Amino acid sequence: MRVVVIGAGLGGLSAAAHLSKAGHEVTVVERDAIPGGRAGMIREQGFSLDNGPTVLTMPNLLADAFAAAGADMADHVTILPVDPMYRAVYHDGSTLMVRHGRDAMAEEIRSFANADEAAAFERFCDWLAKLYRVEMEHFIDVNFDSVLDLVKPWRAGLELLRLGGFGKLDKKVASFFSDPRLQQIFSFQSMYAGLAPYEALALYAVITYMDSVEGVYVPVGGMHRMASGLAEAVVESGVTIRYESPATRILRSGSGAVSGVELGGDERLAADAVVCNVDLPVAYRTLVGGVEAPRVARRGKYSPSCLLWVAGVRGTPPPEATHHNIHFGADWKGSFEALISDGSRMPDPSILVTLHSLDDASLAPDGCSSIYVLEPTPNLDGRIDWSAERERIAADLRERVAGLGYPTDVVVERVYDPLDWEAMGMERGTPFALAHTFRQTGPFRPNNVDDRVPGLVFTGSSTLPGVGVPMVLISGKLAAARVDRYARDTAIVRW
Numbered sequence: 009m010r011v012v013v014i015g016a017g018l019g020g021l022s023a024a025a026h027l028s029k030a031g032h033e034v035t036v037v038e039r040d041a042i043p044g045g046r047a048g049m050i051r052e053q054g055f056s057l058d059n060g061p062t063v064l065t066m067p068n069l070l071a072d073a074f075a076a077a078g079a080d081m082a083d084h085v086t087i088l089p090v091d092p093m094y095r096a097v098y099h100d101g102s103t104l105m106v107r108h109g110r111d112a113m114a115e116e117i118r119s120f121a122n123a124d125e126a127a128a129f130e131r132f133c134d135w136l137a138k139l140y141r142v143e144m145e146h147f148i149d150v151n152f153d154s155v156l157d158l159v160k161p162w163r164a165g166l167e168l169l170r171l172g173g174f175g176k177l178d179k180k181v182a183s184f185f186s187d188p189r190l191q192q193i194f195s196f197q198s199m200y201a202g203l204a205p206y207e208a209l210a211l212y213a214v215i216t217y218m219d220s221v222e223g224v225y226v227p228v229g230g231m232h233r234m235a236s237g238l239a240e241a242v243v244e245s246g247v248t249i250r251y252e253s254p255a256t257r258i259l260r261s262g263s264g265a266v267s268g269v270e271l272g273g274d275e276r277l278a279a280d281a282v283v284c285n286v287d288l289p290v291a292y293r294t295l296v297g298g299v300e301a302p303r304v305a306r307r308g309k310y311s312p313s314c315l316l317w318v319a320g321v322r323g324t325p326p327p328e329a330t331h332h333n334i335h336f337g338a339d340w341k342g343s344f345e346a347l348i349s350d351g352s353r354m355p356d357p358s359i360l361v362t363l364h365s366l367d368d369a370s371l372a373p374d375g376c377s378s379i380y381v382l383e384p385t386p387n388l389d390g391r392i393d394w395s396a397e398r399e400r401i402a403a404d405l406r407e408r409v410a411g412l413g414y415p416t417d418v419v420v421e422r423v424y425d426p427l428d429w430e431a432m433g434m435e436r437g438t439p440f441a442l443a444h445t446f447r448q449t450g451p452f453r454p455n456n457v458d459d460r461v462p463g464l465v466f467t468g469s470s471t472l473p474g475v476g477v478p479m480v481l482i483s484g485k486l487a488a489a490r491v492d493r494y495a496r497d498t499a500i501v502r503w
C-alpha cells in the first residue's frame with residue numbers, strides 16, 4: 009500500500025519503521041525542518057538544547073523501532089544508563105539519590121531511611137514487575153476494537169484485581185513504605201500520566217516500574233538523537249521523509265475513505281492509507297474536515313501542562329547536582345490540588361532540573377552548561393492568564409533556580425508556556441495530551457481508527473496506548489498493524 013505518515017514525531021517515525029518492515033511504500037511529511045516533534049532540539053552558539061522529553065525509559069522499545077526499520081540501534085545512537093537516575097531534594101533539606109539498579113537502590117534506601125524500608129523496596133519491585141507483565145501484554149501493547157476487548161483477557165483482569173491495581177496509587181505505595189519521602193518518590197510518576205497520586209489508579213504504577221525498576225537512560229548527543237537516529241534508519245529502509253511539508257488536508261474519495269494528503273494548500277500526494285501523528289483533536293479540526301473528534305477528545309480531561317525554561321548558560325552546576333534533579337516543594341497534596349483541581353500555580357512548585365551537559369560535554373561550549381527546568385502548570389483550561397503572567401512566572405522560576413545554586417548567566421534561552429504549546433498544535437496547551445484517567449485509557453481513549461474515515465489511522469500520545477516516549481513508540485507499531493489489517497480487508501473487497 010502507499011501510505012503517507014503525517015508527522016515525524018516519535019509516533020510517526022515508529023509507524024514508518026513498522027510499515028516499511030511490512031513492505032508498504034511509505035512517505036513521511038513533516039511540517040518542521042527536523043524530525044522529533046516534541047522531542048526537539050535547539051542548536052545555537054555552540055549549545056545543543058533539548059526542549060522535550062528528558063527521562064528516557066524502556067530503551068528496548070526504541071531498539072524495537074530501529075529493528076523494524078532493519079537497523080541496529082547501536083549504529084545510530086548510543087544509549088547510556090543515568091546513575092543516579094534522580095537526585096530528589098525534599099522540602100526538609102534531605103536528599104535521596106535514586107540509583108540505577110535494584111541492589112544499589114535498596115542500599116541507598118537503607119542508609120537514607122532504614123532496613124525495613126529497604127526490604128519494602130524489594131517487595132515493591134516484585135509487585136511492580138508482576139503488574140508490568142500483566143499490563144504490557146494484555147492492556148498496553150494491544151489494539152482495542154471495543155470495550156469488550158478489555159474483559160476478554162479476564163484472567164489478566166483478575167490478576168490486576170488481585171494485585172490491587174484498581175485501588176488508589178498513593179494508598180498502594182503507602183502500603184509498602186511508611187516514610188512519606190519514599191511515598192513521594194515512588195508515586196510522583198503519576199504526573200507523567202497527568203494525574204495526582206491520590207486520584208490515579210494503582211495500575212499506573214507501571215510508569216514507576218518503567219523508571220524506578222527498568223532504569224533511566226540518556227542518548228549520547230541529547231534526547232533528540234533518538235528521533236534523528238530513527239529518522240536516518242527509516243530513510244535507509246526505503247522510507248521517504250519530506251521536511252518543511254505541512255499537511256493541510258486529508259483527502260477522501262466519494263466513499264469517504266482516505267485517498268491522499270494535501271500539502272501546503274496546493275500539492276496532492278495520493279495514498280491508500282494515512283497515518284496521522286498530529287495531535288488527534290487538532291487533526292480532526294484542521295485536517296479531516298466534516299468529522300468531529302470522538303467525544304472524549306472534545307470533552308475529556310486534559311493533563312496539566314508545564315512551563316519550560318531551557319538555556320545555555322555560562323558556568324557549571326554545583327558539585328552536588330546530578331543529571332536529573334527534582335526539587336520537591338512543600339505541601340505535596342496541596343500542590344496537586346492547586347494544579348489539578350483549582351487550575352492555579354502550585355504555591356511552592358516542585359520542579360525538575362535536568363543538566364544534559366553534565367554527562368555529555370558535546371552539548372555546551374567549554375565552561376558553559378545546558379540547563380532545562382520544567383515546572384508543572386495547569387493547562388489552558390486552568391485559571392492562569394498566560395499572556396499577562398508569563399514573564400512574571402518565568403522570572404520567578406529563573407530566580408528560584410539561581411537560588412538553588414545552578415548557573416543562570418544566560419547565553420541562549422527559550423521559554424515555553426501553555427500558549428506556546430497550543431501554538432505548536434497541542435490541544436489545551438498541554439504537551440501531555442488527555443490525562444490517563446481510567447475512562448480515558450485503553451478502549452476509552454480516542455481510538456487509532458475511525459469507522460467514518462476508512463484508511464485513516466492515528467499514532468502518538470493522543471491515541472492508544474498513551475503519553476510518553478515508550479507509549480508513542482508502541483502506538484506506531486499498533487498503527488502499522490491497523491494499516492496491515494486495512495490492506496488485507498480492502499484487498500478482500502477488491503477481490
Ligand SMILES: Cc1cc2nc3c(=O)[nH]c(=O)nc-3n(C[C@H](O)[C@H](O)[C@H](O)COP(=O)(O)OP(=O)(O)OC[C@H]3O[C@@H](n4cnc5c(N)ncnc54)[C@H](O)[C@@H]3O)c2cc1C
Binds near residue numbers: 016059285
Ligand atoms: C517538555 C516536555 C517534557 C517531556 N518529558 C518527557 C519525559 O521525560 N519522558 C517521556 O517519556 N516523555 C516526555 N514527554 C512526552 C513525550 O515527549 C511525548 O509523549 C512524545 O514525544 C510525543 O510524540 P508524538 O509522536 O505523539 O507527537 P509529536 O512529537 O508532537 O509529533 C507530531 C509531529 O507532527 C508534526 N506535525 C504537526 N502538524 C503537522 C502537519 N499539519 N503536517 C505535517 N506535520 C505536522 C509535528 O511537527 C511533529 O513532528 C515530554 C514532552 C515535553 C514537551
